Amino acid sequence: MRALAAAAFAGVVVAVLPATAALAADPKPDIVVTSATDKASYAEGETFTITVTVKNKSSVDAKHVHYTGGDSEGVDGIVYGELSTGFDLAAGATKTVQLTGKTNHQAWRYGRGYVAFELTAENGEANDADNTTGVALLVPGAxxxxxxxxxxxxxxxxxxxxxxxxxxxxxxxxxxxxxxxxxxxxxxxxxxxxxxxxxxxxxxxxxxxxxxxxxxxxxxxxxxxxxxxxxxxxxxxxxxxxxxxxxVAVSSPSVSPSASAGPSLPVTGDNTTLIVGAGAVAIALGVALVLVARRRRVHLQA
Incomplete structure (x- = not known):
């Protein structure tokens, strides 16, 4: 029984593999969409025109390329034209189409409106990452x-x-x-x-x-x-x-010696207190000797 089950399973796998290979070998169109507005900015209620560039990057023809969904804000009366009715696009070919509409008061309030949409072919889409596009419609003044x-x-x-x-x-x-x-x-x-x-x-x-x-x-x-x-x-x-x-903690700035203070004395490790004290004594003794000498000179002259 186990042998029969294994044989049956092997038969199913052999039957499925050709079909799977056939599906994998069946290429689909790759629709790439970009769009641009006809002006940099618009007034409230002004008509706009968006030029849509559609390219088929695949090696197979795209059948009935058409608008499949999207979103918009701050606009009225969008006419998609050929994007709604659809068109065929040969392998490697590029086509430009246009859509129109008008900005409204909401676009004025927010400073902009937008139009975004998706296109696809009737015989499939190889890459869903690049078949969507959108533009902002700037409406300054508010x-x-x-x-x-x-x-x-x-x-x-x-x-x-x-x-x-x-x-x-x-x-x-x-x-x-x-x-x-x-x-x-x-x-x-x-x-x-x-x-x-x-x-x-x-x-x-x-x-x-x-x-x-x-x-x-x-x-x-x-x-x-x-x-x-x-x-x-x-x-x-x-x-x-x-x-x-x-x-947060405030770091204290490091204090560096002032440049106007002049060069500092080298650190030698000696007891500077004794040195300074000895110097002071020597100065005092020198002053005393000078005073004594002057006194003796005055006395001799007298």
Whole structure:
């Protein structure tokens, strides 16, 4: 019986192997998608055009390449055109298509909107990592304030409460997300509160500089002194940024000899107290001898 079972199993394996090899040998299209906007920025309600470049990196033709899903924000009336109806793309070929839409008031409030989507072929996809794309649509013009707290804690993920002691004297600087352009700066008050006025809607970077004796614990793991923030118009004045700081030891600066003090005496190991004392006695004796000699000279002249 065992021999029959083994033979049967071997037969199944032999039958499956060719099918598995055939599946492995069946290549699929490899769709690569990139996209770009027609302008660097837009006004609220302005029409935008996104040029989409689609390339088939595979050695097999891609059948019915089409839009399969995506997401968008701050835009209305997107028309995907050929990306919705679909098209064939030969092996190694590249095709450009366009989609259009309009920015809306939400894009103005947040300083940007975005469009992201995925394309695939009807006969499969060899690599899901490069068949998605997206663009940001910058819509400048809105401004708002930003405020927050720097408070005392031992961990970066501590929770702020109105009773939590703040850290005063922390300098907070707001810049563009890449840190190249400065927008505003502020210093935390006695409660650790800071306010940054008239920041442009969109993404900003906050950099914190604490006074001596404090360490900022910002970022995802509390290992940095910077944190990103998003400015949204008409959001109100409630603080929205909370950063922790903990007390650290302050190292004392080492005291070095002053350059104006001149060269120091070499250390020889001799008893300098005796040497100094002997010198003082010799000086005193010399002064006395001079005075005696002068007195005798005066007496002889008289």
């Amino acid at each position: 401004f708002d304030d930003l405020s927050g707290y720097v408070f005392q804690a031992e961990s970066h993920d501590a929770t702020w409460t109105p009773q939590t002691p703040g850290v005063p004297g922390v300098k907070v600087v707001a810049t563009t997300a890449d840190g190249k352009t400065k927008y505003a700066e502020a210093v935390t008050d006695a409660k650790g509160l800071f306010r940054l006025a008239h920041l442009p809607a969109g993404d900003v970077l906050l950099t914190f500089t604490a006074p001596a004796g404090w360490k900022i614990m910002a970022g995802e793991n509390g290992e940095h002194d910077q944190t990103p923030a998003q400015i949204s118009a008409n959001e109100g004045d409630e603080p929205s940024i909370f950063v922790t700081a903990k007390k």
